[in-house]
Amino acid sequence: MTTLRTRIITATAVVGAGLFALTGCGLQPATAYVPKVGAGSIKPLDLPTGAALTITSKNFTEQLILGKIAVIAAKAAGFAVTDMTNVPGTVPARKLxxxxxxxxxxxxxxxxWLTFLGAAKGIPDRQGQYLAVRDADARNGLAWLKPAPLNNxxxxxxxxxARSKLGNITSLSQIAKLPVADRTFCVESEFNSRSDGLNPMLKAYGLTRGDAASVPDGNVKxxxxxxxxxxxxxxxxNFGEVYTTDGRINKLGLTVLKDDKAFFPAYNVAAVFKSSTLKEYPGLAGIFDKISPKITETTLRKLNLRVDDGGEEPADVAYDFMVKNGFVTAAG
Structure with a gap:
């Protein structure tokens, strides 16, 4: 499974052009399947005849699941839905x-904030990052609803x-209290050199890469x-770089350490609508504001693992999530 940061930079204009060509031909992805559902807490909105939505997502597991959640919600609300989830790349999905x-x-x-709006640095405060993005993207005709707890x-x-041997460590700041020999790290090459990666993170927590009395180079693999x-x-x-919603965290029995000095930028997920669409169908905000609070890191780790390790269809996993939370019911 490719990393989120790698996925951000892999999209190309060629892919985007091909995607728009597909759209012009009226084709939908082969993954447009979702199970049929019955009414739950999501009720049909008072919609005009022919009300329709086109929903898109990127093509990695978490986005496929979230995209199918949106498709199911929109159908339950009474919309005819064009399913354009599974778009190959962040930039093409944004262009749609x-x-x-x-x-x-x-x-x-x-x-x-960083990729589309060109900011030089992320904002670790979740609410501050959301407000900055919401206000800036409004000028692009996009409306951001309240973000989910999930922070990928x-x-x-x-x-x-290893936790018991390390004093039941729970936060990043406690690493500096460990003996030098226990301050060992496994990281990917990108994280090893990023401006929001290992070296500046160590500095933020009072440690220095390459210092024999702090974090010797040999302690990093x-x-x-x-x-x-x-x-x-x-x-x-002892310490491995992870993404907070990766299902392997649960499968391998890993414990995520708290970023107690709020070093890492916030990557909370949120439902984003074309502003004109939300103005035309304001009831959509109420529907997705109910769904978003249920989208947590713990929940998505489990759902992602069902797809990546269990081989289940993202649509079926999304369906189970929607039924379990009472948003929809199983079709009779």
């Missing part, structure tokens, strides 16, 4: 929104077997994408 082709997507506050950002995690989880689980290091 800014061009007016798509009406709704789920986006991350930090991604929009960087973190360090420790395997459960760099791995290919995805291998960090296995290395941390096997005890190659």
């Amino acid at each position: 929104m800014t061009s007016g082709v798509a009406d709704m997507t789920w986006e991350y506050t930090g991604t929009a 950002t960087y973190a360090l995690a420790v395997r459960d077997e 760099v791995f290919d994408t995805g291998a960090v989880y296995t290395a941390a689980d096997r005890g190659t290091c």
Whole structure:
């Protein structure tokens, strides 16, 4: 599974052009399947005949699940839905929104702030980051609803077997209190060199990379994408770089350490609508403001793992989430 930051920079104009060509031909992705549902807490809105929404998402597991949640919600509300989830790349998905082709997507506050809006630095405060993105993107004709608790950002995690040996560590600030020999890290190459990566994170927590009395270079091991989880689980290091919603955190028994000095930028996910769509159908805000609070890091770790490890369809996993929370019911 590719990393979120890597996925942000892999989209190309060629892909985007191809996507718009598909749209012009009236085609939908082959993944447009969602189970049929009955009424739940989401009730049909008072809609004009032919009311329709086009919903898009990126093409990694978490986004596929969230996209299907949105499709199910919109159908339950009475809309005819064009399912354009599974778009290959962050930039093409964004173009569908800014061009007016798509009406709704789920986006991350930090991604929009840094990648789309061109900010030089992320904002660690979740509410502050959301407000900054919401206000800036309003000028692009996009309306951000309240963000979900889910914050898909960087973190360090420790395997459960090592926690007791390390004094039941729970936060990043406690690393500086450990003996130098225990300050060992497994990271990906990108995180190893990012401006919001390992070295500045260590500095924020009172540690210095390359200092024999702090974090010697030999204490840091760099791995290919995805291998960090296995290395941390096997005890190659005490602290492994992770993404906070990755299902492998649960599967491998890793504990995410609290970023108690709020170093890492916020990447909370939120429902984003074309402003004109939300103005035309204001009832959508009430529907998605009910769904978003249920989208937590703990929940998405479980849902992501069902797809990535269990091989389930994102649409089926999204359906179970919607039924479990009472938003819809199983079709009779």
